[in-house]
Amino acid sequence: MPQHRFDRRVFLGAAAALGCPALLTAGSPTALDLRPRLKKAVKWGMIGEGSTPLEKFQLLKELGFEGVEMNSPDSQDREAVVRARDTTGIVIHGVVNGISWNPRLSDPDPAVRAKALENLKVALHDCKFYGGTTVLLVPGAVKHPENENFDQVWERSTEQLRKAEPLARELGVKIAIEVVWNDFITQPEQFVRFVDQFDPAAVGAYFDPSNITKYGIPPATWIRQLGKRMLKFDFKGYHMEKGWVEIGQGSEDWPEIRKALAEIGYHGWATAEVRAGDREHLKKVAAQMDQVLYG
Numbered sequence: 001m002p003q004h005r006f007d008r009r010v011f012l013g014a015a016a017a018l019g020c021p022a023l024l025t026a027g028s029p030t031a032l033d034l035r036p037r038l039k040k041a042v043k044w045g046m047i048g049e050g051s052t053p054l055e056k057f058q059l060l061k062e063l064g065f066e067g068v069e070m071n072s073p074d075s076q077d078r079e080a081v082v083r084a085r086d087t088t089g090i091v092i093h094g095v096v097n098g099i100s101w102n103p104r105l106s107d108p109d110p111a112v113r114a115k116a117l118e119n120l121k122v123a124l125h126d127c128k129f130y131g132g133t134t135v136l137l138v139p140g141a142v143k144h145p146e147n148e149n150f151d152q153v154w155e156r157s158t159e160q161l162r163k164a165e166p167l168a169r170e171l172g173v174k175i176a177i178e179v180v181w182n183d184f185i186t187q188p189e190q191f192v193r194f195v196d197q198f199d200p201a202a203v204g205a206y207f208d209p210s211n212i213t214k215y216g217i218p219p220a221t222w223i224r225q226l227g228k229r230m231l232k233f234d235f236k237g238y239h240m241e242k243g244w245v246e247i248g249q250g251s252e253d254w255p256e257i258r259k260a261l262a263e264i265g266y267h268g269w270a271t272a273e274v275r276a277g278d279r280e281h282l283k284k285v286a287a288q289m290d291q292v293l294y295g
Helices: 008-017 029-033 053-062 078-088 110-130 150-171 188-195 209-215 219-229 254-263 279-294
Strands: 039-043 067-071 091-096 134-137 174-178 203-207 230-235 269-272
Touching: 039 091, 039 279, 053 078, 053 279, 067 269, 078 091, 078 110, 091 110, 091 269, 110 134, 110 150, 134 203, 134 230, 150 174, 150 203, 174 188, 174 230, 188 203, 188 219, 203 219, 209 219, 209 230, 219 230, 219 254, 254 279, 269 279
Parallel strands: 039 067, 039 269, 067 091, 091 134, 134 174, 174 203, 203 230, 230 269
Antiparallel strands: none
16 A cells, blocks of 8 residues: 655645644744734724614624624613624623723722722623623823822722722633823833733733834734733724824734734734724724734
């Protein structure tokens, strides 16, 4: 009988073609070339057309989106939102604790910090109700050199987050810390150190490459240092000279970002965070997302 020699390169090529990345060794060039498997989503506030959750979710479905991130606390009819989810198949993958800037977990006033903590707890419960997995949270903001400086923001927000950890574990919902222009976390090492204070079953990172571009460290560097700490990511467009721009027109190095996402094994939600608009606007956003996410 003829003997067939095992050709590892042929095997790896076939595995990639069949969509079987698990068959590839992590150190092989073919494995590093794999693209992350990403699912497109938008923030709830971006859907500027439709008068009910069902109409809004139907619009997302028609435009090729798979998911949405709700706001919390919010005045939405939660039951209607869940019915829209179940009818359309649009996944509510998480919620945004959208008022975490004010009141803040880092506020000098203990009463304000307590209110911010209660808002976070509401968001955790809402996320569980919707079937999501994360609550996006801005942990605080450096506002004053004496009353709300870097060290104070770190200490106060850490203290409040420790109080929320037990509820997050109980509900099976993770608090996802995001870096924004709050002058708090401006380096990836700081981000890693902040997140690592907490139980990984309760707290992780929510990464936005557009938010951190102005700090001068490439987004891919942040992604590689965060590694498995990175729970979700969202994006928009930021240009170092022009400021905020449309998706794909910024200074973000998307080929390198995609490569870094694949290297750390991130296969999950990619959520746009841009201005609200109607069907035509969201259709354009979907096309822009396809361009930067898939090349």
